[in-house]
Amino acid sequence: MSMTVSAPATASENTEKPAIVLVAFGTSVDTARPVFDYINDKACERYAGYDVQWAFTSQFIIDKLKKQGIVTRNVEEVVADLRKQGKKNIVFQSLHVVPGQEYRSVVDVDMHGLNVAFGDALMTSAADIAAVVDALGKDIDAQQPTVIVAHGNDHHSEFNQQLVAFAKTIEPQYPNLVVASVEGQPGITPLQKIKVLSEEIGTVKFVPLMIVAGDHIMNDVMGDEEDSWKKIIQADKSVCSQSLGWNDAILEIYFNHLDQAMQTLEEGRG
Template identity: 40%
Template sequence: MISPPNQALALVFFGTTADAGLKVYDWIEAQMAARYPRMTVRRAFTSQMVIRRLKERGIAVPNLPELLADLKQQGITQLAVLPFLIVPGQEFGKITAALAAEPELKSVCATPLLTDEADYEAVMAALEPEIPVGIPTVIGCHGNEQHDQFNKEIRQFSALIEARYPQVMVATVEGDNPGTAPLARAREMAQPCGAVHFIPLMLVAGDHVMNDIMGDEEDSWKSQVGAATTTCSGPAGMNEQILARYCQHLDTALHTGFGGVR
């Protein structure tokens, strides 16, 4: 089925002020434009703080309500939304609320990366090539310190991947469950081999990866583990298998709502 000219695709990110992170968004947007060539592809951020800081640098990115208003002015009547989020937490709530406020715009919304057990399996398969043999590996997630219910999917994913790979543990920058407690185990496991590896399950390598995980301050994850050799994988947004999983979520939403596009 060929998509009509009044159909658009909104890629919704939390947002980042890091230049390297913005380049990841550029790469993702190019991949999505190539995959869905007959859809108008646009970008929006959910973080108003990030939007404001970028505006001060002369970089204009709309939030989702602003993007919806602009698309309506352009004559768009059908909208597919792909939230580039890891879990269905607070930011996902912002997205669904914005869409609910525009009932005259026919829209479908894909689910975030970790939504059900099939997603957990797909993400484990995507991360498997990044897990070095015999080296303790910490998967870093964002987490939520204010609303613990939004950490549920992270805990479920953690239980599955840690059971499958004994040298793997999942930690979060925010919240206490799991929080950074797994770093003590990583430190113990790193002593015999003198190495630790980090895998950020975050879309871009922004402040959390550069400073909280790989920074030189004494409270960084790298410093807390204290291994002689510390390595770190690239951000999840550059993992082609993870991008493919997001696309599967979008294809499911498109098939359900619009009968599919190509």
């Protein structure tokens, strides 16, 4: 369900196209960042004539990129800039996978005096989960031992509920597939099932449930350290598919959420 925060609108504000702010966690991995360009191109194509901007929720990533001479902004900075431009109508679209800690940080930003709506994270409803399962179908071979790589949350178990629900939805459809997470539930215990399966078949495939395949995929999953998922499973061959941001069916879910948020904003201004 899209969220909206509205202020009384003047006649000119009622005709003003909202600014669109795409909000991601961010990444400092050079080879992973092009996915943001791809998403931006798709958004600008779909929402031609709209001001499409970006914000990251990880201040650590923002600061790290700044040291490399790469300027990115957090949500507060984007909002401040839009205020200076006199913009009153803003739609934020989360590019997070679940409505967890990072998503909440966007909603909690001070938006007083603005007409604002928030598009849902990827897997917010049961219908979203079903749509994601369908969207991942092209990356899944029913006979191939497969691990869907989620992030998860060690500190707030309530933010793992959607991942658990997703696992309960997709795993019965693919007996050789498990959902595992870097943090929280479902954790890495499911990897043991894939370890056994890969001993018979010889390969394992990792499918990121992340908008960008950054540090977690490169190191926690595909790294050469002894505690990486690749090393735990010990398959003869380990491969990894592209991240969610390259999947047009996944982007369609996000953009549908954005469309709903824009409608909510329009109704609030009417």
